[in-house]
Amino acid sequence: MSYLEREINEQPEVLRRLLAEEWSNVSAIAQAIRHFQPTFVCIAARGTSDNAARYAQYTLGIHNRLPVALAAPSIHTLYEAPPDLSRALVIGISQSGQSQDVLRVVTDAQQQGALTVTITNDSASPMAQAAQHHLALLAGEEVSIAATKTYTAQLMAVAMLVAALADSDSLRAELQALPQHVSETLRQGEAIAHWAERYRYMTSFVAIGRGYNYCTAFEISLKIKELCYVTGSGYSEADFLHGPIAQVQPGFPVIVIAPTGKTLPVMLDFCPRLKERQAEAIAISDDDRVLAAARQQVRLPSGIPEWLSPLVAVVPGQMFAMYLAQAKDHELDRPRGLTKVTITR
Amino acid sequence: MSYLEREINEQPEVLRRLLAEEWSNVSAIAQAIRHFQPTFVCIAARGTSDNAARYAQYTLGIHNRLPVALAAPSIHTLYEAPPDLSRALVIGISQSGQSQDVLRVVTDAQQQGALTVTITNDSASPMAQAAQHHLALLAGEEVSIAATKTYTAQLMAVAMLVAALADSDSLRAELQALPQHVSETLRQGEAIAHWAERYRYMTSFVAIGRGYNYCTAFEISLKIKELCYVTGSGYSEADFLHGPIAQVQPGFPVIVIAPTGKTLPVMLDFCPRLKERQAEAIAISDDDRVLAAARQQVRLPSGIPEWLSPLVAVVPGQMFAMYLAQAKDHELDRPRGLTKVTITR
Numbered sequence: 119m120s121y122l123e124r125e126i127n128e129q130p131e132v133l134r135r136l137l138a139e140e141w142s143n144v145s146a147i148a149q150a151i152r153h154f155q156p157t158f159v160c161i162a163a164r165g166t167s168d169n170a171a172r173y174a175q176y177t178l179g180i181h182n183r184l185p186v187a188l189a190a191p192s193i194h195t196l197y198e199a200p201p202d203l204s205r206a207l208v209i210g211i212s213q214s215g216q217s218q219d220v221l222r223v224v225t226d227a228q229q230q231g232a233l234t235v236t237i238t239n240d241s242a243s244p245m246a247q248a249a250q251h252h253l254a255l256l257a258g259e260e261v262s263i264a265a266t267k268t269y270t271a272q273l274m275a276v277a278m279l280v281a282a283l284a285d286s287d288s289l290r291a292e293l294q295a296l297p298q299h300v301s302e303t304l305r306q307g308e309a310i311a312h313w314a315e316r317y318r319y320m321t322s323f324v325a326i327g328r329g330y331n332y333c334t335a336f337e338i339s340l341k342i343k344e345l346c347y348v349t350g351s352g353y354s355e356a357d358f359l360h361g362p363i364a365q366v367q368p369g370f371p372v373i374v375i376a377p378t379g380k381t382l383p384v385m386l387d388f389c390p391r392l393k394e395r396q397a398e399a400i401a402i403s404d405d406d407r408v409l410a411a412a413r414q415q416v417r418l419p420s421g422i423p424e425w426l427s428p429l430v431a432v433v434p435g436q437m438f439a440m441y442l443a444q445a446k447d448h449e450l451d452r453p454r455g456l457t458k459v460t461i462t463r
Numbered sequence: 464m465s466y467l468e469r470e471i472n473e474q475p476e477v478l479r480r481l482l483a484e485e486w487s488n489v490s491a492i493a494q495a496i497r498h499f500q501p502t503f504v505c506i507a508a509r510g511t512s513d514n515a516a517r518y519a520q521y522t523l524g525i526h527n528r529l530p531v532a533l534a535a536p537s538i539h540t541l542y543e544a545p546p547d548l549s550r551a552l553v554i555g556i557s558q559s560g561q562s563q564d565v566l567r568v569v570t571d572a573q574q575q576g577a578l579t580v581t582i583t584n585d586s587a588s589p590m591a592q593a594a595q596h597h598l599a600l601l602a603g604e605e606v607s608i609a610a611t612k613t614y615t616a617q618l619m620a621v622a623m624l625v626a627a628l629a630d631s632d633s634l635r636a637e638l639q640a641l642p643q644h645v646s647e648t649l650r651q652g653e654a655i656a657h658w659a660e661r662y663r664y665m666t667s668f669v670a671i672g673r674g675y676n677y678c679t680a681f682e683i684s685l686k687i688k689e690l691c692y693v694t695g696s697g698y699s700e701a702d703f704l705h706g707p708i709a710q711v712q713p714g715f716p717v718i719v720i721a722p723t724g725k726t727l728p729v730m731l732d733f734c735p736r737l738k739e740r741q742a743e744a745i746a747i748s749d750d751d752r753v754l755a756a757a758r759q760q761v762r763l764p765s766g767i768p769e770w771l772s773p774l775v776a777v778v779p780g781q782m783f784a785m786y787l788a789q790a791k792d793h794e795l796d797r798p799r800g801l802t803k804v805t806i807t808r
Contacts, residue, residue, distance in 0.1 A: 157502045157550040160530055165705030178546075179538045185505055185546040187532030191701070192674045193524045196725045201523075201530040205502040205550075219701065264706075321666050322694035329537045344706040349667035351696045356537070356564065356807035360510030361609075361689040364798045380541045384808050395800070453709045455740070462701035463729055 120450040122262040122345075126436050127304060130297040132257045132267045133429070136274050137293060139256060141282075144275075147235055147251045148282035154233040156207035162189035162223035163211040164462065166265040166340060170211050170237075170272035172333035173428055177280045181289070181425070191219035195463050200226040210236040213260060213268040214459045215243025224248050237275050239268050253279070262451045263458050264344050266436050269337060270300070273429045280425075292423050296430070302419045303433045307441075310434060313414050314441035320371050323350035325435070326358055327375035328384055334375045334402075334428045338435030344453050345443035355381075355388050368396035373438075374412065375431050376403045379424025402434050465795040467607040467690075471781050472649060475642040477602045477612045478774070481619050482638060484601060486627075489620075492580055492596045493627035499578040501552035507534035507568035508556040509807065511610040511685060515556050515582075515617035517678035518773055522625045526634070526770065536564035540808050545571040555581040558605060558613040559804045560588025569593050582620050584613050598624070607796045608803050609689050611781050614682060615645070618774045625770075637768045641775070647764045648778045652786075655779060658759050659786035665716050668695035670780070671703055672720040673729055679720045679747075679773045683780030689798050690788035700726075700733050713741035718783075719757065720776050721748045724769025747779050 159178055161171040168188065175186040184207070194200045195218075208227035210220045215238030225248055228234045234249035239257050246252045255271040274296070281289035323342065327335035335352035342348055353362060366372065372392055376385035382405060389411040392399050401412035404422070409415040416434040418427070443450055504523055506516040513533065520531035529552070539545045540563075553572035555565045560583030570593055573579045579594040584602050591597045600616040619641070626634035668687065672680035680697035687693055698707060711717065717737055721730035727750060734756040737744050746757035749767070754760040761779040763772070788795055 157547075158530070158532065160532075164702060168702070175535055176538060176542075179535060180542050180544040183544070183547045185503070185532050185548060185551065187503065187505075187530050190520055190524060190674075190677070192699070192726065193521060196674055196729065197521075197525050199525040199528070202502075202528045203530060206530065324694070329535075329541055332535070340706050344709050347710045347712065349669070349694050349696070349710050351694070354537070357509060357513070359807055360805045361685050361801060364689050364801055365692045365694050366800075367692065381537065384541065455711075456706060456709055460705045462704055 120262065122264060122266065122440055122450045125260055125262050125267045126440065129267050129270050129433065130301045132271050133274050133297040133300060135256050136271055140253065140278065143253060144278045144282045147253065148279060150233060150251060151207055151283060154207065156184070156233060157205045159184050159186045159207045159209065160189050160203055161186060161209045161211065162191055162220040164217055164220060165460065166269050166337060167211040167213060167272060169333045169337040169340065170269060170276060172336060173273050173330070174276045176330045176332065177276060177425055181280045182283045189223045191223050194222045194226050195219045202230065203227040203232045204230045206232045208232045208234050210245055210249065211272055212245055213239050213265050215240045215245035216459045217245065219462055221245050221248055237272060263453055263456050264341055270429050270432065277426060292426060296426055299419045299422050299430045300433055303430050306416055306434060307437050310416065310437045311441040314438055315445050317371065317442055318445045320348060323348060323371040323373065324358070324362070325350065325352045325373040325375065326355050326388070328355045328381040330425055331375045331377065331381065331428050331431055334431045334435070337432050338373060341436055341439035342442065344456060345439045345448060345450065346446060347454065355384055366392065366395045366397050370397050371400065372397045373400045373402065373435065374408065376401065376405060376408045377418055377422060377424060377427040377431055378404055379427065402431050465607065467609060467611065467785055467795045470605055470607050470612045471785065474612050474615050474778065475646040477616050478619050478642040478645060480601050481616055485598065485623065488598060489623045489627045492598065493624060495578060495596060496552055496628060499552065501578060502550045504529050504531045504552045504554065505534050505548055505572070506531060506554045506556065507536055507565040509562055509565060510805065511614050511682060512556040512558060512617060514678045514682040514685065515614060515621060517681060518618050518675070519621045521675045521677070522621060522770055526625045527628045534568045536568050539567045539571050540564045547575065548572040548577045549575040551577045553577045553579045555590055555594065556617055557590055558584050558610050560585045560590035561804045562590065564807055566590050566593055582617060608798055608801050609686055615774050615777065622771060637771060641771055644764045644767050644775045645778055648775050651761055651779060652782050655761065655782045656786040659783055660790050662716065662787055663790045665693060668693060668716040668718065669703070669707070670695065670697045670718040670720065671700050671733070673700045673726040675770055676720045676722065676726065676773050676776055679776045679780070682777050683718060686781055686784035687787065689801060690784045690793060690795065691791060692799065700729055711737065711740045711742050715742050716745065717742045718745045718747065718780065719753065721746065721750060721753045722763055722767060722769060722772040722776055723749055724772065747776050
């Protein structure tokens with residue numbers, strides 16, 4: 119068995135561990151944030167971690183009314199002209215905790231008097247040491263180059279922080295059911311392995327989500343690019359309509375991420391537009407209408423609150439990327455030309 | 464002649480008009496911003512205008528030390544949970560001024576007491592009316608669905624605001640030379656038309672920039688998707704190394720945007736990685752080494768300050784997208800399934 123498959127399957131256990139062990143640390147961080155009263159949040163991250171930052175933009179915005187900026191690290195590293203972050207909560211996210219450019223944003227912010235928090239999977243890493251607060255993912259070593267369990271752990275860390283900041287018992291309670299929902303979703307692996315074969319020769323694709331699941335569209339698309347070497351992008355449904363939809367011709371594969379929630383109506387309106395163009399839709403949803411409109415269906419468990427659906431909806435995409443890479447005879451744990459820690463300036 | 468070609472060629476004239484007529488308005492807006500003292504900037508935009516927002520993130524960050532967040536409009540429209548923007552400068556950018564979701568971010572911010580500015584090409588539009596300040600692009604009607612002259616006008620409007628906020632005569636002076644640089648670059652059209660034929664059957668591509676030209680990579684990629692119906696993405700060089708580079712196989716087309724400046728060293732390091740993978744590089748640069756490493760070269764005029772290079776470097780990409788669409792016998796002014804004003808919720 120590949121490390122990739124093992125790590126995908128470890129996700130329920132990783133999420134349970136985080137929920138069991140990090141609440142007191144998360145509460146202390148929430149307390150520090152309330153005390154600091156940031157006027158906005160700035161998050162620095164790259165790759166998969168940047169998709170966790172996208173998740174944070176929606177959850178911190180909607181539940182905590184905090185506006186979120188995604189940092190442009192080159193402003194700090196190449197231009198050496200850091201913006202004024204003194205009134206910000208600055209969060210650095212990195213699986214390895216080794217990202218030099220992300221670290222630079224955090225240390226610049228710290229010098230300016232910002233409140234700094236890092237989220238990493240290595241408490242001994244430079245990023246874990248650099249900030250005032252560190253949130254550990256406790257995911258165990260991730261050997262596969264394509265990040266999976268550390269991604270869902272990052273989302274969980276963000277969700278815990280959101281619940282603690284809102285000081286909401288009902289939000290906290292909603293988190294507890296998550297590992298079980300992920301377990302149920304993993305059971306769809308066999309079906310996905312079967313129909314993934316059909317996409318052996320696909321040359322391009324897009325993944326579309328909206329709102330909370332904007333990050334899911336990005337992350338699924340990144341996994342497919344990394345593991346399957348196929349060109350494609352993640353889009354918000356709204357951005358997709360502003361131009362990129364022109365590329366959809368008959369048979370063009372479109373992954374539609376549409377769980378129940380406030381974004382479902384726009385995603386339902388979107389489905390017929392794919393049908394008109396005879397796109398090949400792959401749906402990840404708990405809604406019968408969305409599923410019925412697609413060529414392939416991954417049914418999500420019902421009853422997942424929309425704000426937590428990204429932790430579950432990404433899992434079928436991880437499995438699809440893995441099984442498609444397998445169908446293409448690719449190395450699952452070491453995709454061509456990638457390394458586990460990417461150092462960028 | 465198509466409207467698209469006409470509008471691409473009108474760009475020097477549009478930029479000159481903006482420079483001639485909008486300085487006093489821009490100065491008044493800069494004065495209001497200094498008075499308001501925002502702790503951060505939030506910009507709402509979709510499609511091409513969102514790429515102008517990306518430009519603003521770098522220029523306002525580097526020259527004015529203002530951190531910039533790109534708004535997530537669905538937080539306002541679908542979730543109806545606007546974050547607290549009361550300490551922000553909120554800028555809405557839209558060619559038509561009709562974008563309902565972008566307008567919603569601006570009106571929510573206004574109600575919260577934020578300082579609001581809109582940038583549109585229609586002074587009678589709802590967005591122009593909604594904000595405390597409006598910056599008119601004065602680009603004349605844009606008939607082609609793919610935006611070109613309104614994009615460079617948006618960048619110019621942002622650059623003028625940056626220069627006015629910095630209250631810098633040298634930055635202001637640098638702007639004056641821009642229309643001439645764009646004119647010179649337009650002369651490369653014939654050469655591009657010639658070699659664009661070679662890409663008639665390309666099925667995917669990426670466009671890579673860094674720093675100020677992150678937006679250029681996005682915008683060139685959007686033009687190619689809209690006009691040529693080919694799948695691809697724009698990336699920052701750093702994000703590209705974090706996974707998506709896996710898709711580069713022999714012959715894979717990579718558009719490299721690398722003008723002289725602080726990002727040139729990392730882009731020079733990036734070129735050999737493309738060579739290793741036998742990518743097909745198309746270079747847009749004024750640097751001999753970058754140009755020598757590519758299969759196709761578009762030489763930019765020398766002496767353009769890096770912060771203004773996006774206004775010039777995008778032009779070869781606009782022309783490439785147009786000539787490639789022509790080589791594919793596509794309708795230039797009305798790409799399949801797009802409309803000039805896209806209404807999204």
